[in-house]
Amino acid sequence: METDYSAALEVAVRHATEWLEGRRDRRIPPRAGVEELMRTFGGELSAQPVAARRVLDFLGRNAQPGLMDMQSGRFFGWVVGGTLPVALGADWLTSAWDQNTTLRSATPATAALEAVAAQWLLDLFGLPRDAHAGFVTGATMANFTGLAAARHHVLAERGWNLSEQGLAGAPPVRVLAGAERHDTVDLALRYLGLGRPTPVDADAQGRIRIDALSEALDEAGDRPIIVCLQAGNMHSGAFDSFAEAIAVAHARGAWVHVDGAFGLWAAASPRLRHLVRGVDAADSWATDAHKTLNVPYDCGVAIVSRRSAMQSAMGMNSSYLIDPARDDEPLDPLAAVPELSRRARGVPVWAALRALGRDGVAAQVDGLAGHARALARGIASLPGAEILNDVVFTQVSAAFEDDARTAAVTEALLAAGTTWMSGSRWHDRTVVRVSVSNWSTDDGDVAASLDAMRLALEATG
Numbered sequence: 001m002e003t004d005y006s007a008a009l010e011v012a013v014r015h016a017t018e019w020l021e022g023r024r025d026r027r028i029p030p031r032a033g034v035e036e037l038m039r040t041f042g043g044e045l046s047a048q049p050v051a052a053r054r055v056l057d058f059l060g061r062n063a064q065p066g067l068m069d070m071q072s073g074r075f076f077g078w079v080v081g082g083t084l085p086v087a088l089g090a091d092w093l094t095s096a097w098d099q100n101t102t103l104r105s106a107t108p109a110t111a112a113l114e115a116v117a118a119q120w121l122l123d124l125f126g127l128p129r130d131a132h133a134g135f136v137t138g139a140t141m142a143n144f145t146g147l148a149a150a151r152h153h154v155l156a157e158r159g160w161n162l163s164e165q166g167l168a169g170a171p172p173v174r175v176l177a178g179a180e181r182h183d184t185v186d187l188a189l190r191y192l193g194l195g196r197p198t199p200v201d202a203d204a205q206g207r208i209r210i211d212a213l214s215e216a217l218d219e220a221g222d223r224p225i226i227v228c229l230q231a232g233n234m235h236s237g238a239f240d241s242f243a244e245a246i247a248v249a250h251a252r253g254a255w256v257h258v259d260g261a262f263g264l265w266a267a268a269s270p271r272l273r274h275l276v277r278g279v280d281a282a283d284s285w286a287t288d289a290h291k292t293l294n295v296p297y298d299c300g301v302a303i304v305s306r307r308s309a310m311q312s313a314m315g316m317n318s319s320y321l322i323d324p325a326r327d328d329e330p331l332d333p334l335a336a337v338p339e340l341s342r343r344a345r346g347v348p349v350w351a352a353l354r355a356l357g358r359d360g361v362a363a364q365v366d367g368l369a370g371h372a373r374a375l376a377r378g379i380a381s382l383p384g385a386e387i388l389n390d391v392v393f394t395q396v397s398a399a400f401e402d403d404a405r406t407a408a409v410t411e412a413l414l415a416a417g418t419t420w421m422s423g424s425r426w427h428d429r430t431v432v433r434v435s436v437s438n439w440s441t442d443d444g445d446v447a448a449s450l451d452a453m454r455l456a457l458e459a460t461g
C-alpha cells in the first residue's frame with residue numbers, strides 16, 4: 001500500500017482541474033453508458049494491490065466519458081447546482097481532516113464552523129436566531145428531520161412520549177400538504193410511519209389554497225396536525241403564501257414545516273425576499289446548500305425552532321459519548337441530524353458564505369432568477385412556444401404546440417447536447433422544464449441555450 005498522500009492528491013488535483021476547466025466546451029450528456037463503464041472499471045477484483053497514483057489516474061481518465069456535465073452553466077436539468085471553487089476546496093479539506101463531527105468537545109473546529117454557518121444561514125433567511133440547524137445530506141433528509149421533530153412535538157402535546165411509547169397506539173397524526181408538494185415530503189412521511197399526507201388543493205401556480213387549507217384543518221378536527229408548506233415549486237418556482245397559511249395552521253395548533261429546498265434562498269435577496277414573507281413564523285424548515293448555494297453534494301440543512309423537539313427526535317445519550325453538550329450550550333451536531341458518524345458537511349457552506357458575503361449570496365440568487373427570466377423571454381419568442389408559469393424565481397416550464405411536439409423538441413435538444421433541460425409533466429401537459437441553479441451560468445450560456453432550442457424546434461418542425 002502506498003503511504004504518500006501528496007503523490008495521490010497530485011493526481012487527483014490534475015484530473016479534477018482538467019475536468020472543471022473543460023466544462024465550457026464540452027457537450028453536456030455522458031457519452032458512455034453504465035454497462036460499458038462497468039466493463040471499464042470491473043472484472044475480477046485483483047488479488048494484488050495497485051499503486052494509489054495508478055488507481056486515481058485510471059479513475060480520472062476513464063470516468064470522464066460517463067460524467068454528465070452538471071458543472072456546466074448550460075445545465076438546467078432537475079434542480080442541480082454546480083460547485084463554487086471555494087466550496088470545492090473546503091470540501092477537499094473536510095475530507096482530508098476527516099473529522100467525525102458528532103460532539104462539540106471532540107471536533108471543535110468543524111463544530112464551530114458548522115455552528116457559525118448555521119447562524120449565518122438563519123440570518124440570511126430571516127429565521128429566528130435561536131432556531132437549531134443540522135447539516136444533512138439534502139432536502140430529503142432535512143424534510144425528514146423537520147417532520148420527525150414535528151411528529152415528536154405534536155404527540156408530546158397530547159401527552160404521548162414517542163421515544164418511549166412508539167407510534168403504535170399513538171393519537172393519529174393528520175398531515176396536510178399542498179397538492180404540488182415535492183415527492184420527498186411523501187418519502188419522509190413514509191420513513192416516519194405517517195403515511196400519505198392529505199393533499200390540499202393548489203392554485204394555477206401550484207401554491208396551496210388558503211381556503212382549502214382552512215377546510216382541511218376543520219376536517220382534521222382535534223387531531224394532532226402537521227402542515228407542510230413549500231418555498232419554490234419545482235415546475236413554477238411558486239411560493240406558498242406563508243403569512244396567511246401559517247396563521248390559519250397555528251390557529252388550529254398545527255406544526256408548520258416548510259420545504260424550501262431551493263426557494264428558501266429567495267430570503268437572502270432583498271429583491272426577492274417578498275416571496276417568502278412570513279416564512280419565519282413556521283416551526284421547521286428544510287433547505288439545500290448543494291442547489292442554490294452551489295456547494296458540492298451532499299449538503300442540506302434542517303432547521304427546527306424548538307430545541308426540545310429536535311433533540312428528542314434526533315439526539316442520543318449513550319455512555320460512550322463523552323462530554324456531551326449541556327442544556328445551556330448549543331446542541332451537539334449529532335443531536336440535530338439523523339446520523340451519528342458523518343463528515344463535516346457544513347464546512348463548505350461556511351466557506352461559500354464567507355467568500356460570497358451577504359451581497360454575494362444575494363447577487364448569486366438574483367443572477368439565477370435573472371437568467372431564468374431571460375431564458376423564459378427567449379423561449380417565449382420562439383414560434384409556437386408558450387411559457388406556462390409566472391417566472392417569479394429560478395424555474396421555467398415551457399411547451400410547444402402540443403405534447404408530442406414538446407417531447408420531440410426536448411429530445412432533439414438533449415441529443416444536441418449544448419444545453420440540458422428536463423422533460424416533465426405539469427398540469428396534464430408535457431413540458432420542458434428549466435431550472436437555473438448554477439452560479440456560473442452567464443449571458444453567453446443563456447444565448448447558446450436559446451440558439452440550441454431554436455435549432456431543436458426547427459429540426460422537429
Ligand SMILES: *Cc1c(COP(=O)(O)O)cnc(C)c1O
Pocket residue numbers: 079137138139140141182184232233234259260261262288300
Ligand atoms: C430537490 C428538492 C427536494 C429534495 O432534495 P434533495 O437534496 O434531493 O434530497 C425536496 N424539495 C424540493 C422542492 C426540491 O427541489
